[in-house]
Amino acid sequence: MKYLITGGAGFIGTNFIYYMLEYHPEHEYVCLDKLTYAGNLANLQKAMEYKNFRFVKGDIVDRRLVFDLFEQEKFDIVVNFAAESHVDRSIENPELFLVTNVLGTQVLLDASRKFGVKRFHQISTDEVYGDLPLDRPELKFKETDNLKPSSPYSASKASADLLVLAYYRTYKLPVTISRCSNNYGPYQFPEKLIPLMIINALNDKELPVYGTGQNVRDWIYVTDHCEAIDIILQRGKEGEVYNIGGSCEKRNIEVVKTILKKLGKPDSLIRFVKDRPGHDLRYAMDTSKMEEEFGWKPKTDFEEGIEKTIKWYLDNEHWWKEIVSGEYMKYYEKMY
Ligand code: NAD
Numbered sequence: 001m002k003y004l005i006t007g008g009a010g011f012i013g014t015n016f017i018y019y020m021l022e023y024h025p026e027h028e029y030v031c032l033d034k035l036t037y038a039g040n041l042a043n044l045q046k047a048m049e050y051k052n053f054r055f056v057k058g059d060i061v062d063r064r065l066v067f068d069l070f071e072q073e074k075f076d077i078v079v080n081f082a083a084e085s086h087v088d089r090s091i092e093n094p095e096l097f098l099v100t101n102v103l104g105t106q107v108l109l110d111a112s113r114k115f116g117v118k119r120f121h122q123i124s125t126d127e128v129y130g131d132l133p134l135d136r137p138e139l140k141f142k143e144t145d146n147l148k149p150s151s152p153y154s155a156s157k158a159s160a161d162l163l164v165l166a167y168y169r170t171y172k173l174p175v176t177i178s179r180c181s182n183n184y185g186p187y188q189f190p191e192k193l194i195p196l197m198i199i200n201a202l203n204d205k206e207l208p209v210y211g212t213g214q215n216v217r218d219w220i221y222v223t224d225h226c227e228a229i230d231i232i233l234q235r236g237k238e239g240e241v242y243n244i245g246g247s248c249e250k251r252n253i254e255v256v257k258t259i260l261k262k263l264g265k266p267d268s269l270i271r272f273v274k275d276r277p278g279h280d281l282r283y284a285m286d287t288s289k290m291e292e293e294f295g296w297k298p299k300t301d302f303e304e305g306i307e308k309t310i311k312w313y314l315d316n317e318h319w320w321k322e323i324v325s326g327e328y329m330k331y332y333e334k335m336y
């Protein structure tokens with residue numbers, strides 16, 4: 001089988017490529033990535049040593065390039081990770097999010113339809129459901145809930161999900177969608193909460209916590225997400241949506257304090273800053289469909305996952321130092 005993995009030079013895509021090369025060496029993999037600020041070819045250096053892996057630089061919005069690639073490669077499976085993924089950037093500049101996340105998905109759907117792929121899998125997010133109140137811990141998002149996105153990012157992801165489902169209903173394109181909670185682990189770009197806090201703490205810089213730090217996220221170690229996607233690709237039913245989550249709800253302040261403690265740094269580095277506009281209060285996934293249909297559950301608890309993640313950032317200083325010293329610094333200085 002030949003896989004197209006879009007956005008594979010980013011955080012989750014990179015982890016997914018290494019997961020598949022390890023557990024499914026019998027398949028062929030092509031990664032298509034535009035290499036935006038979030039895409040890093042260095043992530044895939046080891047993957048390039050595999051004969052069954054190839055990298056193509058390109059934009060999923062570029063219809064000609066995408067159609068030529070599909071014609072040439074005859075993909076069986078498409079897994080679409082490519083997206084603008086950062087909520088704060090979507091608040092600053094929504095347009096790029098609509099172009100990549102919505103129109104880019106449409107181009108991939110059209111190509112998948114024309115060239116008859118066996119499965120189109122869309123990587124989506126818990127954020128499409130909106131948020132939950134902080135004082136109703138019994139509430140969780142279900143696959144059947146209405147979509148009620150809050151930010152331009154989540155609105156663009158929700159739009160893409162609706163398009164994917166429309167292509168299933170109208171054209172019988174064999175699609176699946178997975179909606180996952182907050183990932184953490186190796187290769188995550190330092191604009192996101194966990195790597196940002198690790199790196200700032202290592203540099204004895206202030207840790208900017210939005211609002212009061214009471215917002216709740218449901219954290220999943222990235223490899224557990226990759227495993228769930230693999231299961232859906234093998235056993236998921238066409239036209240279905242699957243929630244994936246870590247069953248690991250934590251307030252942001254708790255996450256930040258855990259990181260400080262593990263690094264032996266003082267809580268006095270925490271600085272409460274202006275809240276994110278429209279900041280979602282709480283995400284929590286009901287993952288009973290994945291558990292009941294496939295017996296899937298996340299394997300990594302937060303303690304283990306955060307230790308592995310911190311270790312990765314300690315061992316890979318060159319990786320993040322290059323990012324932190326470049327173009328990203330201008331964004332950081334504007335934001336904080
Ligand atoms: P990321 O920002 O680290 O990586 C995105 C990748 O997509 C980058 O390599 C980038 O170069 C590439 N890309 C962007 N625009 C492109 C375009 N027009 N054409 C081709 N490639 C393009 O993001 P991530 O955190 O790895 O997220 C991957 C996917 O998972 C996204 O679809 C995101 O919405 C979804 N998701 C992320 C999380 C999370 O916690 N990070 C949770 C749930 C779902």
Ligand code: TDX
Pocket residue numbers: 085086087088124125126127181182183191192193194196208209210211215216217252276
């Ligand atoms: O500096 C910060 N301070 C802070 O308090 C940053 C960057 C974040 N936060 C808060 C905002 C959120 O409540 O931490 C929480 C996590 O923030 P992000 O890492 O930006 O993630 P989030 O907005 O929850 O979205 C993530 O999960 C769902 C991913 O970025 C999305 O791509 C995914 O769909």
